[in-house]
Amino acid sequence: MVTKCLFPVAGYGTRFLPATKAIPKEMLPVVDKPLVQYGVEEAVEAGISDIVFVTGRGKSAIENHFDRNYELEDQIQGTSKEEYLNGIRAVMEACSFSYTRQVEMKGLGHAILKGKSQVGNEPFGVILADDLCYNQDLAVLAQMVELHKKHQCSIVAIEEVPLDQTEKYGVIAGEQIEEGLYRITDMVEKPKPEDAPTNLAIIGRYLLTPDIFEIIENTPPGKNNEIQITDALLTQAKGNGVLAYKFSGKRFDCGSMDGFVDATNFYYNEVYKSQG
Numbered sequence: 573m574v575t576k577c578l579f580p581v582a583g584y585g586t587r588f589l590p591a592t593k594a595i596p597k598e599m600l601p602v603v604d605k606p607l608v609q610y611g612v613e614e615a616v617e618a619g620i621s622d623i624v625f626v627t628g629r630g631k632s633a634i635e636n637h638f639d640r641n642y643e644l645e646d647q648i649q650g651t652s653k654e655e656y657l658n659g660i661r662a663v664m665e666a667c668s669f670s671y672t673r674q675v676e677m678k679g680l681g682h683a684i685l686k687g688k689s690q691v692g693n694e695p696f697g698v699i700l701a702d703d704l705c706y707n708q709d710l711a712v713l714a715q716m717v718e719l720h721k722k723h724q725c726s727i728v729a730i731e732e733v734p735l736d737q738t739e740k741y742g743v744i745a746g747e748q749i750e751e752g753l754y755r756i757t758d759m760v761e762k763p764k765p766e767d768a769p770t771n772l773a774i775i776g777r778y779l780l781t782p783d784i785f786e787i788i789e790n791t792p793p794g795k796n797n798e799i800q801i802t803d804a805l806l807t808q809a810k811g812n813g814v815l816a817y818k819f820s821g822k823r824f825d826c827g828s829m830d831g832f833v834d835a836t837n838f839y840y841n842e843v844y845k846s847q848g
Protein backbone atom coordinates (compact mmCIF):
# COMPACT_ATOMS: atom_id res chain seq x y z
CA MET A 573 0.00 0.00 0.00
CA VAL A 574 1.23 3.48 -0.86
CA THR A 575 -0.44 5.96 1.47
CA LYS A 576 2.03 8.84 1.68
CA CYS A 577 3.11 11.44 -0.80
CA LEU A 578 5.77 14.14 -0.53
CA PHE A 579 5.34 17.51 -2.18
CA PRO A 580 8.65 19.38 -2.35
CA VAL A 581 7.51 23.00 -2.59
CA ALA A 582 10.48 24.88 -1.18
CA GLY A 583 11.76 26.31 -4.49
CA TYR A 584 11.73 30.05 -5.17
CA GLY A 585 9.94 29.93 -8.53
CA THR A 586 12.21 32.64 -9.91
CA ARG A 587 10.99 32.09 -13.46
CA PHE A 588 7.64 33.55 -12.43
CA LEU A 589 8.86 36.66 -10.67
CA PRO A 590 7.36 39.04 -9.78
CA ALA A 591 4.22 36.84 -9.49
CA THR A 592 6.04 34.57 -7.05
CA LYS A 593 7.52 37.29 -4.86
CA ALA A 594 4.90 36.88 -2.13
CA ILE A 595 2.94 33.87 -3.43
CA PRO A 596 4.40 30.38 -3.81
CA LYS A 597 4.67 29.18 -7.41
CA GLU A 598 2.53 26.17 -6.44
CA MET A 599 -0.35 28.52 -5.59
CA LEU A 600 -0.53 29.98 -9.11
CA PRO A 601 -3.93 29.03 -10.52
CA VAL A 602 -4.57 27.12 -13.72
CA VAL A 603 -8.10 28.38 -14.46
CA ASP A 604 -9.67 28.27 -10.99
CA LYS A 605 -7.43 25.96 -8.98
CA PRO A 606 -3.89 26.34 -7.68
CA LEU A 607 -1.31 23.95 -9.11
CA VAL A 608 -0.79 22.31 -5.75
CA GLN A 609 -4.47 21.34 -5.49
CA TYR A 610 -4.30 19.51 -8.84
CA GLY A 611 -1.30 17.64 -7.43
CA VAL A 612 -3.07 16.70 -4.19
CA GLU A 613 -6.15 15.57 -6.14
CA GLU A 614 -3.91 13.33 -8.23
CA ALA A 615 -2.41 11.86 -5.06
CA VAL A 616 -5.88 11.18 -3.62
CA GLU A 617 -6.85 9.40 -6.84
CA ALA A 618 -3.80 7.17 -6.33
CA GLY A 619 -5.05 6.17 -2.85
CA ILE A 620 -2.83 8.54 -0.86
CA SER A 621 -4.13 9.77 2.49
CA ASP A 622 -1.04 11.43 4.02
CA ILE A 623 0.32 14.51 2.30
CA VAL A 624 3.70 15.83 3.44
CA PHE A 625 4.79 19.23 2.17
CA VAL A 626 8.48 20.07 2.22
CA THR A 627 8.16 23.82 2.48
CA GLY A 628 10.35 26.87 2.83
CA ARG A 629 9.97 30.45 3.94
CA GLY A 630 7.03 32.34 2.47
CA LYS A 631 4.95 29.26 1.74
CA SER A 632 2.22 29.72 4.36
CA ALA A 633 -0.43 30.26 1.64
CA ILE A 634 -0.18 26.52 0.93
CA GLU A 635 -0.95 25.64 4.56
CA ASN A 636 -3.85 28.09 4.56
CA HIS A 637 -5.24 26.64 1.33
CA PHE A 638 -5.60 23.21 2.94
CA ASP A 639 -7.28 24.63 6.04
CA ARG A 640 -10.61 26.17 6.95
CA ASN A 641 -11.25 29.87 6.31
CA TYR A 642 -14.03 30.38 8.83
CA GLU A 643 -14.86 33.98 7.95
CA LEU A 644 -15.17 33.31 4.22
CA GLU A 645 -17.03 30.05 4.73
CA ASP A 646 -19.45 31.71 7.10
CA GLN A 647 -20.10 34.48 4.55
CA ILE A 648 -21.03 32.12 1.73
CA GLN A 649 -22.70 29.38 3.79
CA GLY A 650 -26.04 28.39 2.31
CA THR A 651 -25.45 30.33 -0.94
CA SER A 652 -24.78 28.88 -4.40
CA LYS A 653 -21.14 30.01 -4.05
CA GLU A 654 -20.51 27.33 -1.47
CA GLU A 655 -20.20 24.76 -4.25
CA TYR A 656 -16.93 26.39 -5.37
CA LEU A 657 -15.40 24.92 -2.23
CA ASN A 658 -16.55 21.35 -2.89
CA GLY A 659 -13.26 20.24 -4.47
CA ILE A 660 -10.98 21.61 -1.77
CA ARG A 661 -13.27 20.34 0.99
CA ALA A 662 -13.18 16.85 -0.55
CA VAL A 663 -9.38 16.67 -0.52
CA MET A 664 -9.26 18.09 3.00
CA GLU A 665 -11.54 15.30 4.13
CA ALA A 666 -9.61 12.62 2.26
CA CYS A 667 -6.16 13.54 3.59
CA SER A 668 -4.16 14.67 6.53
CA PHE A 669 -1.47 17.27 5.87
CA SER A 670 1.87 17.76 7.50
CA TYR A 671 4.71 20.16 6.88
CA THR A 672 8.44 20.04 7.24
CA ARG A 673 10.91 22.81 6.42
CA GLN A 674 13.80 22.66 4.04
CA VAL A 675 15.83 25.46 5.57
CA GLU A 676 18.41 25.61 2.81
CA MET A 677 17.66 24.89 -0.84
CA LYS A 678 20.14 22.12 -1.52
CA GLY A 679 18.36 20.28 -4.29
CA LEU A 680 15.49 17.87 -4.82
CA GLY A 681 17.31 14.92 -3.23
CA HIS A 682 17.87 17.03 -0.12
CA ALA A 683 14.21 18.14 -0.12
CA ILE A 684 13.02 14.52 -0.32
CA LEU A 685 15.33 13.53 2.56
CA LYS A 686 13.54 16.11 4.74
CA GLY A 687 10.44 13.92 4.55
CA LYS A 688 12.23 10.88 6.00
CA SER A 689 10.67 10.89 9.47
CA GLN A 690 7.13 11.50 8.20
CA VAL A 691 7.39 8.79 5.53
CA GLY A 692 9.03 6.11 7.68
CA ASN A 693 9.67 2.69 6.22
CA GLU A 694 7.08 2.60 3.44
CA PRO A 695 7.08 3.18 -0.30
CA PHE A 696 5.88 6.71 -1.07
CA GLY A 697 4.98 9.04 -3.91
CA VAL A 698 6.68 12.33 -4.81
CA ILE A 699 4.79 14.93 -6.80
CA LEU A 700 6.34 18.12 -8.14
CA ALA A 701 3.21 20.22 -8.42
CA ASP A 702 4.64 22.47 -11.11
CA ASP A 703 4.50 19.47 -13.47
CA LEU A 704 0.77 19.31 -14.05
CA CYS A 705 -0.33 15.90 -15.33
CA TYR A 706 -3.65 15.07 -16.92
CA ASN A 707 -5.26 11.75 -17.66
CA GLN A 708 -9.00 11.49 -17.87
CA ASP A 709 -9.08 7.79 -16.96
CA LEU A 710 -6.31 7.11 -14.46
CA ALA A 711 -4.02 9.72 -12.90
CA VAL A 712 -0.28 9.29 -13.53
CA LEU A 713 0.59 8.54 -9.89
CA ALA A 714 -2.23 5.95 -9.80
CA GLN A 715 -0.72 4.29 -12.89
CA MET A 716 2.61 4.15 -11.04
CA VAL A 717 1.04 2.68 -7.89
CA GLU A 718 -0.42 -0.12 -10.04
CA LEU A 719 3.03 -0.83 -11.51
CA HIS A 720 4.64 -0.76 -8.09
CA LYS A 721 2.28 -3.51 -6.88
CA LYS A 722 3.74 -5.74 -9.57
CA HIS A 723 7.42 -4.74 -9.51
CA GLN A 724 7.93 -3.57 -5.88
CA CYS A 725 10.75 -1.15 -6.74
CA SER A 726 11.22 2.57 -7.28
CA ILE A 727 9.63 3.97 -10.44
CA VAL A 728 10.12 7.32 -12.16
CA ALA A 729 7.77 8.74 -14.78
CA ILE A 730 9.41 9.65 -18.08
CA GLU A 731 8.49 11.43 -21.27
CA GLU A 732 10.20 11.82 -24.64
CA VAL A 733 11.44 15.39 -25.01
CA PRO A 734 13.05 17.16 -27.97
CA LEU A 735 16.82 16.62 -27.81
CA ASP A 736 17.50 20.34 -27.46
CA GLN A 737 15.63 20.30 -24.13
CA THR A 738 17.55 17.57 -22.30
CA GLU A 739 19.40 20.22 -20.26
CA LYS A 740 16.20 20.86 -18.29
CA TYR A 741 15.77 17.27 -17.06
CA GLY A 742 17.28 14.16 -15.59
CA VAL A 743 17.66 11.81 -18.56
CA ILE A 744 17.70 8.01 -18.40
CA ALA A 745 19.06 5.12 -20.42
CA GLY A 746 17.57 1.68 -19.96
CA GLU A 747 16.54 -1.70 -21.31
CA GLN A 748 12.92 -1.91 -22.33
CA ILE A 749 11.28 -4.76 -20.39
CA GLU A 750 7.68 -4.11 -21.48
CA GLU A 751 6.01 -1.60 -23.78
CA GLY A 752 6.87 1.79 -22.26
CA LEU A 753 8.70 0.33 -19.25
CA TYR A 754 12.49 0.45 -18.90
CA ARG A 755 14.95 -0.93 -16.37
CA ILE A 756 17.30 1.98 -15.79
CA THR A 757 20.97 1.45 -16.62
CA ASP A 758 22.14 5.06 -16.58
CA MET A 759 20.93 8.51 -15.59
CA VAL A 760 22.40 11.94 -16.21
CA GLU A 761 21.23 15.17 -14.60
CA LYS A 762 20.56 17.99 -17.08
CA PRO A 763 22.88 16.77 -19.86
CA LYS A 764 23.76 18.83 -22.91
CA PRO A 765 22.06 17.25 -25.98
CA GLU A 766 25.39 15.77 -27.14
CA ASP A 767 25.89 14.12 -23.73
CA ALA A 768 22.32 12.84 -23.30
CA PRO A 769 22.10 9.03 -23.46
CA THR A 770 18.51 9.23 -24.82
CA ASN A 771 15.69 11.76 -25.02
CA LEU A 772 13.77 10.04 -22.19
CA ALA A 773 13.39 12.70 -19.51
CA ILE A 774 12.24 12.25 -15.92
CA ILE A 775 9.20 14.34 -15.06
CA GLY A 776 7.89 15.33 -11.64
CA ARG A 777 6.39 12.01 -10.53
CA TYR A 778 8.28 9.42 -8.50
CA LEU A 779 7.32 6.35 -6.56
CA LEU A 780 10.18 5.55 -4.23
CA THR A 781 11.06 2.72 -1.88
CA PRO A 782 12.24 3.93 1.55
CA ASP A 783 15.83 2.69 1.17
CA ILE A 784 16.26 5.80 -0.99
CA PHE A 785 16.65 7.88 2.20
CA GLU A 786 19.85 6.15 3.25
CA ILE A 787 21.12 6.37 -0.30
CA ILE A 788 20.45 10.13 -0.39
CA GLU A 789 22.25 10.51 2.94
CA ASN A 790 25.31 8.98 1.30
CA THR A 791 25.02 10.91 -1.96
CA PRO A 792 27.44 13.85 -2.30
CA PRO A 793 26.33 17.09 -3.97
CA GLY A 794 26.34 16.75 -7.76
CA LYS A 795 25.34 19.09 -10.58
CA ASN A 796 25.04 22.74 -9.40
CA ASN A 797 26.40 21.60 -6.03
CA GLU A 798 22.92 20.25 -5.14
CA ILE A 799 22.01 16.82 -3.78
CA GLN A 800 20.40 15.37 -6.87
CA ILE A 801 17.69 12.72 -6.64
CA THR A 802 18.91 11.38 -10.00
CA ASP A 803 22.34 10.58 -8.47
CA ALA A 804 20.65 8.70 -5.62
CA LEU A 805 18.34 6.89 -8.02
CA LEU A 806 21.28 5.76 -10.13
CA THR A 807 22.82 4.16 -7.03
CA GLN A 808 19.48 2.50 -6.30
CA ALA A 809 19.20 1.37 -9.94
CA LYS A 810 22.56 -0.41 -9.65
CA GLY A 811 21.31 -2.22 -6.52
CA ASN A 812 17.63 -3.17 -6.37
CA GLY A 813 16.79 -1.71 -9.77
CA VAL A 814 14.66 1.29 -10.72
CA LEU A 815 12.05 1.39 -13.46
CA ALA A 816 11.27 4.26 -15.79
CA TYR A 817 7.69 4.41 -16.97
CA LYS A 818 6.44 6.23 -20.04
CA PHE A 819 3.18 7.36 -18.49
CA SER A 820 -0.05 7.71 -20.34
CA GLY A 821 -1.48 11.23 -20.38
CA LYS A 822 -0.42 14.81 -20.87
CA ARG A 823 2.11 16.79 -18.89
CA PHE A 824 2.48 20.54 -18.69
CA ASP A 825 5.68 22.10 -17.36
CA CYS A 826 3.99 24.82 -15.35
CA GLY A 827 7.35 25.94 -13.97
CA SER A 828 7.88 27.57 -17.38
CA MET A 829 5.83 30.31 -19.00
CA ASP A 830 5.00 28.32 -22.15
CA GLY A 831 3.89 25.24 -20.23
CA PHE A 832 1.79 27.32 -17.87
CA VAL A 833 -0.03 29.06 -20.72
CA ASP A 834 -0.55 25.73 -22.56
CA ALA A 835 -1.98 24.20 -19.37
CA THR A 836 -4.32 27.14 -18.88
CA ASN A 837 -5.62 26.90 -22.46
CA PHE A 838 -5.98 23.12 -22.25
CA TYR A 839 -7.77 23.10 -18.88
CA TYR A 840 -10.03 25.97 -19.88
CA ASN A 841 -11.03 24.50 -23.24
CA GLU A 842 -10.94 20.75 -22.60
CA VAL A 843 -11.75 20.38 -18.92
CA TYR A 844 -13.40 23.46 -17.40
CA LYS A 845 -15.74 24.29 -20.32
CA SER A 846 -16.77 20.68 -20.85
CA GLN A 847 -17.77 20.44 -17.18
CA GLY A 848 -20.10 23.37 -17.79
Ligand code: UTP
Pocket residue numbers: 580581582583584585586587588597626674676677678679680682683700701702827
Ligand atom coordinates in the same frame (compact mmCIF):
# COMPACT_ATOMS: atom_id res chain seq x y z
P1 UTP B 1 12.77 23.85 -9.87
O1 UTP B 1 14.10 23.50 -10.40
O2 UTP B 1 11.63 24.02 -10.81
O3 UTP B 1 13.00 25.16 -8.98
O4 UTP B 1 12.43 22.73 -8.79
P2 UTP B 1 12.16 26.38 -8.49
O5 UTP B 1 13.10 27.09 -7.59
O6 UTP B 1 10.85 25.99 -7.87
O7 UTP B 1 11.82 27.26 -9.79
P3 UTP B 1 12.69 28.31 -10.62
O8 UTP B 1 13.61 27.48 -11.49
O9 UTP B 1 13.44 29.20 -9.67
O10 UTP B 1 11.67 29.08 -11.43
C1 UTP B 1 11.57 21.65 -9.05
C2 UTP B 1 10.73 21.36 -7.84
O11 UTP B 1 11.52 20.92 -6.74
C3 UTP B 1 11.31 21.72 -5.60
C4 UTP B 1 10.72 23.04 -6.13
O12 UTP B 1 9.86 23.63 -5.17
C5 UTP B 1 9.95 22.56 -7.36
O13 UTP B 1 8.64 22.09 -7.03
N1 UTP B 1 12.60 21.91 -4.90
C6 UTP B 1 13.75 22.05 -5.62
C7 UTP B 1 12.64 21.94 -3.53
O14 UTP B 1 11.59 21.81 -2.84
N2 UTP B 1 13.85 22.10 -2.90
C8 UTP B 1 15.01 22.25 -3.60
O15 UTP B 1 16.08 22.40 -2.96
C9 UTP B 1 14.95 22.21 -4.98
